[in-house]
Amino acid sequence: MGTSLTEVGSRLAGIMFIWGTIQQLFPQIIRRRIETFWNRLENYFYPYVEITIDEFSSGINNEIYNHVNNYLSTKSISNDAKHLKAEKFKNIKSCAVILDEGESTIDEFQGAKLCWRFHKETLRDDSQGHNSLPIEKKSYSLTFNQEYREIVTEKYLKYVMEEGKAIEFKNKKQRIYCNDNNGDNYYTRWYGMWKHINFEHPATFDTLAMDPKKKEEIKNDLVAFSEGKNFYSSVGKAWKRGYLLYGPPGTGKSTMIAAIANFLNYDIYDLELTSVKNNLGLKKLLMETTSKSIIVVEDIDCSVDLTGKRKKKKKEENSDDDDSDSDSDSDSDSDSDSEKKKSSKLTLSGLLNCIDGIWSACGQERIIIFTTNYKEKLDPALIRRGRMDMHIEMSYCKFEAFKVLAKNYLRIETHDLFEEIQRLLEEVNMSPCDVAEYLIHKNTSGGPEICLNNLIQALKEAKEEAKEKANQDQKETKEEVKENQDSREAKENKKLPAKLVTTSYGRLKKLFKKSVPYLSS
Numbered sequence: 001m002g003t004s005l006t007e008v009g010s011r012l013a014g015i016m017f018i019w020g021t022i023q024q025l026f027p028q029i030i031r032r033r034i035e036t037f038w039n040r041l042e043n044y045f046y047p048y049v050e051i052t053i054d055e056f057s058s059g060i061n062n063e064i065y066n067h068v069n070n071y072l073s074t075k076s077i078s079n080d081a082k083h084l085k086a087e088k089f090k091n092i093k094s095c096a097v098i099l100d101e102g103e104s105t106i107d108e109f110q111g112a113k114l115c116w117r118f119h120k121e122t123l124r125d126d127s128q129g130h131n132s133l134p135i136e137k138k139s140y141s142l143t144f145n146q147e148y149r150e151i152v153t154e155k156y157l158k159y160v161m162e163e164g165k166a167i168e169f170k171n172k173k174q175r176i177y178c179n180d181n182n183g184d185n186y187y188t189r190w191y192g193m194w195k196h197i198n199f200e201h202p203a204t205f206d207t208l209a210m211d212p213k214k215k216e217e218i219k220n221d222l223v224a225f226s227e228g229k230n231f232y233s234s235v236g237k238a239w240k241r242g243y244l245l246y247g248p249p250g251t252g253k254s255t256m257i258a259a260i261a262n263f264l265n266y267d268i269y270d271l272e273l274t275s276v277k278n279n280l281g282l283k284k285l286l287m288e289t290t291s292k293s294i295i296v297v298e299d300i301d302c303s304v305d306l307t308g309k310r311k312k313k314k315k316e317e318n319s320d321d322d323d324s325d326s327d328s329d330s331d332s333d334s335d336s337d338s339e340k341k342k343s344s345k346l347t348l349s350g351l352l353n354c355i356d357g358i359w360s361a362c363g364q365e366r367i368i369i370f371t372t373n374y375k376e377k378l379d380p381a382l383i384r385r386g387r388m389d390m391h392i393e394m395s396y397c398k399f400e401a402f403k404v405l406a407k408n409y410l411r412i413e414t415h416d417l418f419e420e421i422q423r424l425l426e427e428v429n430m431s432p433c434d435v436a437e438y439l440i441h442k443n444t445s446g447g448p449e450i451c452l453n454n455l456i457q458a459l460k461e462a463k464e465e466a467k468e469k470a471n472q473d474q475k476e477t478k479e480e481v482k483e484n485q486d487s488r489e490a491k492e493n494k495k496l497p498a499k500l501v502t503t504s505y506g507r508l509k510k511l512f513k514k515s516v517p518y519l520s521s
């Protein structure tokens with residue numbers, strides 16, 4: 001036995017010697033071979049890769065973690081996971097059911113099976129003594145077979161991020177922002193130039209009363225815009241679109257803005273131009289707007305004096321840089337309203353620059369909407385195509401629009417009285433706002449007839465009024481024509497005395513000749 005052990009020992013020593021010699025001769029090649037062999041062995045028994053995604057990375061909230069959270073909240077969780085929890089994430093409307101500590105779920109992507117597991121550790125900061133609050137360290141781990149490594153790192157994680165972002169956007173609470181100063185108070189310095197509240201307007205395209213064809217056209221345009229990222233970058237255009245809404249009061253311009261915001265799930269920035277001190281103020285405001293938003297300027301014709309020509313305005317802008325100048329200007333102006341407009345240093349060129357110039361590229365995926373009751377009052381430069389890409393007329397209520405209102409307010413799609421209403425709406429101009437007012441007071445016991453009859457009555461009265469007004473106008477026009485004629489005649493008569501003088505002088509001469517013939521020569 002002893003001999004054999006010695007033999008084994010000497011043989012091992014021999015092998016070691018040979019091994020050492022081999023290592024010395026080919027050290028790197030051998031080491032690499034062994035490593036490869038070891039890895040193969042390991043992969044054979046555990047062929048998985050694990051990626052960890054922590055909630056915080058270097059003390060900062062990890063965006064990927066939030067997207068994974070959103071993504072998994074919409075996935076059906078594997079039946080094996082027994083411990084789940086309901087959570088409401090920041091800025092998200094509804095609550096979501098997600099994995100609890102240690103639970104996992106399986107996802108599939110391009111044939112790859114992927115296992116997501118949620119981890120939570122509770123840590124204590126000992127440096128803070130006994131009073132220290134526990135810190136929760138949350139993370140997700142993603143485990144998959146290493147053969148899918150490329151798919152996961154290059155495609156799947158990107159897909160999860162995009163889906164998570166889209167879910168957050170879909171569920172986010174919409175906001176409406178307003179600017180009420182120019183960055184010169186305490187609030188603005190801390191919280192920015194916009195104040196906001198949640199936007200919860202119920203208007204949708206379904207409730208908006210207008211010609212269905214026009215409505216469809218607008219919806220298609222909005223969809224094309226919101227999905228047009230690649231198109232806009234391929235043609236080298238800033239990803240923005242302008243809409244001009246014009247029409248008489250109460251025809252649904254503001255309602256349309258709310259419907260667009262709800263349709264695209266965008267935030268609204270209600271830009272009050274009268275509160276904007278100057279062009280720089282406007283730029284600062286735009287810098288603080290986010291993408292996927294609508295910038296609205298209501299009643300642009302009344303906001304500030306933007307009707308001047310650009311060149312002239314540029315001159316004013318330069319002179320306005322000097323405050324004392326503008327003050328002295330305003331002193332000399334007696335009309336306080338025009339004085340205000342003059343001292344407002346927001347100019348047409350400044351506004352155009354923000355809509356269409358280099359500044360329009362500040363932020364992405366944004367819609368600009370102007371509303372006005374008087375399109376013809378606006379400077380053509382402000383509303384030319386390319387700036388205001390689509391001009392949408394909100395008109396008086398026509399029959400198609402009425403049918404939408406009747407459906408919304410009375411829940412009826414047809415009625416015997418509709419025919420008469422259709423005839424009257426072709427003859428009378430009544431805004432959808434006024435029509436809605438007759439339909440809103442629904443008398444449940446009387447049914448919709450009462451509302452419809454009230455509307456018919458109102459339309460007939462409006463028709464009579466319009467007729468009377470037309471007669472009155474005609475009368476006034478006739479009187480005006482007559483007055484003009486009279487004044488023209490009076491003017492002509494002013495020349496008469498000279499004529500009269502000639503005539504009377506001629507007659508006198510004749511009489512004189514007759515009575516005193518001897519003096520005729």
Ligand SMILES: Nc1ncnc2c1ncn2[C@@H]1O[C@H](COP(=O)(O)OP(=O)(O)OP(=O)(O)O)[C@@H](O)[C@H]1O
Binds near residue numbers: 209254372401
């Ligand atoms: N086309 C419409 N469809 C549905 N409701 C409408 C429509 N037009 C007006 N209304 C109703 O009338 C009310 C006033 O409408 P809205 O404020 O949108 O009019 P507007 O065109 O913006 O008027 P203004 O020019 O005075 O600002 C709204 O509350 C809305 O309920």
Ligand SMILES: [Mg+2]
Binds near residue numbers: 253254255298371
């Ligand atoms: Mg309005």
